[in-house]
Amino acid sequence: MVSTPLPVPAHFSQAQQSFSLKKRRLPFSSSASSSSLSPQRPLSRSLPPRPPSKGYPPLSRVFPQRRAPWTPLSCALIKNPPPRSLYDPDRPQSFFSQCFINLGLIGRGSFGEVYKVKSLLDGRQYAVKRAVQRFRSQAERSRSIKEARNHERLHPHPHILGFSAAWEEGGHLYIQTELCCTSLLLHSEDQPSNPGEACAWDYLCDLLLALDHLHSQGFAHLDLKPANVFLTCSRRLKLGDFGLLLELPGESEEGKVEGREKEKREKDDAQEGDPRYMAPELLRGEYGPAADVFSLGVSILELSCNIEVPKGGEGWQQLRKGCLPSEFTNGLSPDLQVVLRLMLAPEPRDRATVQQLLALPSVRKHRWRRQVSLRLRESWLSILTLTQFILSAGWSFLSSLNLPFIPRCPSPTPCTPPRESWEREGDVSALQHSAMLSEPDTLTDDPVFLPDTLGLRHSPTFTHRIQARLSLGSTSTPLPNSSSLACDSLSHTPTRSLTHTPSSIHSNVSRHTLPGSPSLSPIRLGSPTPSNRSADPQLLSDSPASSRSCRSLAENEQRSGFEPKNLLSLFDETT
Numbered sequence: 001m002v003s004t005p006l007p008v009p010a011h012f013s014q015a016q017q018s019f020s021l022k023k024r025r026l027p028f029s030s031s032a033s034s035s036s037l038s039p040q041r042p043l044s045r046s047l048p049p050r051p052p053s054k055g056y057p058p059l060s061r062v063f064p065q066r067r068a069p070w071t072p073l074s075c076a077l078i079k080n081p082p083p084r085s086l087y088d089p090d091r092p093q094s095f096f097s098q099c100f101i102n103l104g105l106i107g108r109g110s111f112g113e114v115y116k117v118k119s120l121l122d123g124r125q126y127a128v129k130r131a132v133q134r135f136r137s138q139a140e141r142s143r144s145i146k147e148a149r150n151h152e153r154l155h156p157h158p159h160i161l162g163f164s165a166a167w168e169e170g171g172h173l174y175i176q177t178e179l180c181c182t183s184l185l186l187h188s189e190d191q192p193s194n195p196g197e198a199c200a201w202d203y204l205c206d207l208l209l210a211l212d213h214l215h216s217q218g219f220a221h222l223d224l225k226p227a228n229v230f231l232t233c234s235r236r237l238k239l240g241d242f243g244l245l246l247e248l249p250g251e252s253e254e255g256k257v258e259g260r261e262k263e264k265r266e267k268d269d270a271q272e273g274d275p276r277y278m279a280p281e282l283l284r285g286e287y288g289p290a291a292d293v294f295s296l297g298v299s300i301l302e303l304s305c306n307i308e309v310p311k312g313g314e315g316w317q318q319l320r321k322g323c324l325p326s327e328f329t330n331g332l333s334p335d336l337q338v339v340l341r342l343m344l345a346p347e348p349r350d351r352a353t354v355q356q357l358l359a360l361p362s363v364r365k366h367r368w369r370r371q372v373s374l375r376l377r378e379s380w381l382s383i384l385t386l387t388q389f390i391l392s393a394g395w396s397f398l399s400s401l402n403l404p405f406i407p408r409c410p411s412p413t414p415c416t417p418p419r420e421s422w423e424r425e426g427d428v429s430a431l432q433h434s435a436m437l438s439e440p441d442t443l444t445d446d447p448v449f450l451p452d453t454l455g456l457r458h459s460p461t462f463t464h465r466i467q468a469r470l471s472l473g474s475t476s477t478p479l480p481n482s483s484s485l486a487c488d489s490l491s492h493t494p495t496r497s498l499t500h501t502p503s504s505i506h507s508n509v510s511r512h513t514l515p516g517s518p519s520l521s522p523i524r525l526g527s528p529t530p531s532n533r534s535a536d537p538q539l540l541s542d543s544p545a546s547s548r549s550c551r552s553l554a555e556n557e558q559r560s561g562f563e564p565k566n567l568l569s570l571f572d573e574t575t
């Protein structure tokens, strides 16, 4: 009997037809300038476009707007709010500005921006994901809260991204999690060559342990893919992004009935994950832990064979019928091929469970090796960090003694930076200045969240979701550049529409300014009124206050060691 091909969702229509070798990410500098939004990139990382906005809270131009209050969303934060000495709601600064030092933007996804921060509560570094869009409906708000609460409910595990807190402020959702180095997708694309089978076994062992923990707690992830897996500095894998997490029905009879109702509600709510990693039974509405095993199988196939997995077409159908691309998998060891077949069985009941996979002799052997190498690497890293700390503490102690035989660090000689970096510096300072000079709007965004422009790494799904949104399904529309996208998604008021070119690392402009950045009081930008003249140093000379701030600006610029020289002054100096 000829089996009917599986129905293909509408958004699969622009899919790659088959398997192809993975394209390597360009070196960082060039990829930053050419931007990850290059139209040549394969259409391989998209998810269905988000539903259109159903409305937006009205803003009054007549009555002053008040910042929407800070609302803790995670249970831990509700029970233990930060002490008033750290966060005082009566102060004009946001909760984020009062409790964290923003160390910079580390990534941008379709849903939010991720910042590296230092918590002022415990002095440790975290990642804070901030939704770029305000909640547009109550349903969206409930979904986001559910994501945060579900993540919080997962007990800590060495292979699950640690959750710290979630809150809402100014209509934006914030989720504070453990800080990692990068995502598995970015890491594998950054490798100069195929990471090989040994790495694939490591990834498999870590992720099987993560899934085992998740499934034993009664959850299914439903969106497992390399972009949702993070790597720590010791190369330990952590499963993250619990946006589609599904709670499975309980074991007891009572629990089963209640669970089935809950499951039905959850399923009605459930969204589709990335089509490339999606298990075939999800299209029939059968959600369960087996779907995670299939997605893990596709991820390991992708990583071990270094291929782009198709998101539709014949290749997609074949993979869901249990046919692996032999031209790629023939190079793998028989053990890994067996494991892949067990994970990619078309029917969920034929598919191996996580427990069965963990019990396989080949997996047990690699698991043991992986544990040893992880422990060694983590111990080595701890020793390095400790040594570094002791050395720097010792050095600062010796320097404070002013001993004659301790050489002083020579102050950096000012040099003329290459032209490109002037331009970038100029862009950044323009950005910083515009942020510092603009009056903090009670409703608009906190200036700590200025858009980063260069060095910013969009999460791979971001580009394609934006493209999907822009072209509404047509791939022919060329993508705008990243700066215009940043403006598009981030500017809420005309004064904030930034027309700069991609520029350097996002910097922190809050009450916690980074060392060397000028600390100016907020002044509105716009036409040259007395209050905004400080934006232009030439206009400053006539007011004492403004000349003071100009001087401090100039001093700061000198301190930073970059002072563009013109050719005439260089000529004067030499003659």
Ligand SMILES: Nc1ncnc2c1ncn2[C@@H]1O[C@H](COP(=O)(O)OP(=O)(O)OP(=O)(O)O)[C@@H](O)[C@H]1O
Residues within 6 Å of the ligand: 106, 107, 108, 109, 110, 111, 112, 113, 114, 127, 161, 177, 178, 179, 180, 181, 182, 183, 186, 227, 230, 241, 457, 458, 459, 460, 461, 462
């Ligand atoms: N905890 C973290 N530690 C380090 N980097 C992170 C962390 N969380 C996210 N990132 C970085 O930020 C980028 C964007 O994050 P993320 O993918 O979670 O956003 P998103 O909006 O959920 O994206 P999408 O929904 O498109 O997957 C990632 O590619 C990753 O590089």
